[in-house]
Amino acid sequence: MPRILLVAQDKGGSGKTVLVRALAECLPSAHLIEIEANRRLVELEDRVSFFPVRAERGEINRTGGAAARAEFDGPLNAIATAQGPVIVDVGANTAGSLLPLIGEAQARYARRGVEFGLLVVLTSEPGALANAPVLLDLAKPFTAARFAVENQIEGPVDPKALKAFTKDVTLTRLEKLSLDERANDLLQKGGLRFIGEDLTAAEDSLTDRFGFAEAGRIVEDLTRFRAKAMQAAGPAARWLEG
Amino acid sequence: MPLDPKRLARDAKRAQAQRPDSSIGRETTGVTRAVRAGLPVIRQLRAAGVTWAAIAEALSAQGVTQGEGQPLTATRLTAIVTQVEAQERRTAEREARRRTRPDLTASSEIVPPPELSLPDPVAPAPPAPAGSGAHATEEEIRRAGLHDLRQLLKKS
Numbered sequence: 001m002p003r004i005l006l007v008a009q010d011k012g013g014s015g016k017t018v019l020v021r022a023l024a025e026c027l028p029s030a031h032l033i034e035i036e037a038n039r040r041l042v043e044l045e046d047r048v049s050f051f052p053v054r055a056e057r058g059e060i061n062r063t064g065g066a067a068a069r070a071e072f073d074g075p076l077n078a079i080a081t082a083q084g085p086v087i088v089d090v091g092a093n094t095a096g097s098l099l100p101l102i103g104e105a106q107a108r109y110a111r112r113g114v115e116f117g118l119l120v121v122l123t124s125e126p127g128a129l130a131n132a133p134v135l136l137d138l139a140k141p142f143t144a145a146r147f148a149v150e151n152q153i154e155g156p157v158d159p160k161a162l163k164a165f166t167k168d169v170t171l172t173r174l175e176k177l178s179l180d181e182r183a184n185d186l187l188q189k190g191g192l193r194f195i196g197e198d199l200t201a202a203e204d205s206l207t208d209r210f211g212f213a214e215a216g217r218i219v220e221d222l223t224r225f226r227a228k229a230m231q232a233a234g235p236a237a238r239w240l241e242g
Numbered sequence: 243m244p245l246d247p248k249r250l251a252r253d254a255k256r257a258q259a260q261r262p263d264s265s266i267g268r269e270t271t272g273v274t275r276a277v278r279a280g281l282p283v284i285r286q287l288r289a290a291g292v293t294w295a296a297i298a299e300a301l302s303a304q305g306v307t308q309g310e311g312q313p314l315t316a317t318r319l320t321a322i323v324t325q326v327e328a329q330e331r332r333t334a335e336r337e338a339r340r341r342t343r344p345d346l347t348a349s350s351e352i353v354p355p356p357e358l359s360l361p362d363p364v365a366p367a368p369p370a371p372a373g374s375g376a377h378a379t380e381e382e383i384r385r386a387g388l389h390d391l392r393q394l395l396k397k398s
Contacts, residue, residue, distance in 0.1 A: 037380075038379065038380035038381050039380075039381040039384070040380070040381075040384060042381065042384045042385050042388055043388055186391055186394075188387065189384075189387035189388055189390060189391040190387075190388055190391040190392075194391065194392075194395065198395050199395070201395075202394075202395035202396075205394065205395060205396060206394070206395075209394065
């Protein structure tokens with residue numbers, strides 16, 4: 001039975017894509033669907049099927065709204081034909097439209113043996129914090145499991161606020177880590193994949209370029225960050241693995 | 243190891259003469275060269291809504307193939323276009339940086355793009371020219387960053 005994990009947060013800059021990358025690290029066999037305005041998970045190459053959103057205004061005008069109704073056909077079709085675990089990166093400002101469509105089609109997906117989970121990333125930023133319970137509620141009727149990751153990049157979230165909407169939700173935390181400036185630059189360029197695959201072997205190159213001490217900080221910071229992100233994604237990854 | 247300076251100069255000049263007439267570097271395949279030459283037309287076709295797959299098919303019909311005569315795929319074509327555009331952008335950035343350096347004078351090796359004149363020696367440096375004539379997309383910037391990272395991680 002294919003399991004589909006939707007990773008969502010309609011507020012941008014919450015760290016959603018970091019969690020998607022961490023899930024991809026936890027489950028190297030999982031396929032990914034990226035629903036975004038622009039392709040972001042470039043380092044994951046052919047593991048990712050990319051579907052651009054949203055429909056262009058000109059196209060919507062030309063087709064009398066048909067383009068708007070059909071704008072999610074690509075990812076909805078891809079989900080229907082999934083053969084194994086799939087991580088779906090739902091871009092900002094998209095989940096509020098996509099989740100109801102999946103909910104409407106849930107019975108048809110169930111007949112194909114598809115099972116859904118939801119992972120919401122939230123921060124203390126008011127927009128992200130307010131959106132998290134909305135998405136969790138939207139997904140409740142059609143998901144077998146729901147997860148929330150508190151990304152403390154903007155500071156810890158008020159525990160009372162969290163408690164109010166995380167009943168029946170598996171909650172994990174990604175604590176804020178201070179990264180070496182160059183380590184952060186490399187993280188932005190390469191995501192998490194290179195940290196597990198190439199970083200240790202590249203320590204000599206980094207030492208030649210940045211010196212012994214900074215190369216050590218880069219390797220240490222990036223390795224720690226990847227481990228923490230994978231830890232935060234762990235429960236959802238275990239559910240996805242089945 | 244003792245170095246023969248005359249031989250070094252001779253070999254370097256010979257190697258330089260054998261390089262293609264391009265500031266970007268050695269072309270690795272004929273496909274890249276063909277795509278580079280056809281890039282303005284490819285951009286026009288994309289702007290007109292022609293798909294990458296259709297463009298790849300049309301290029302294949304003119305003999306631009308990959309591997310052992312296999313038709314060019316849309317994926318391969320977009321990868322090459324992204325690579326060429328990233329190269330153009332980096333070249334433009336490098337040239338712009340050089341023009342801002344007070345310790346360098348214009349030489350025959352650094353030829354400004356034809357639409358630009360040499361900067362006035364006392365005027366502020368002009369902004370970097372857009373290498374491809376179009377702004378880089380987010381995906382192109384990300385791919386260029388990933389390419390830089392991979393270069394950095396290569397064993398020295």
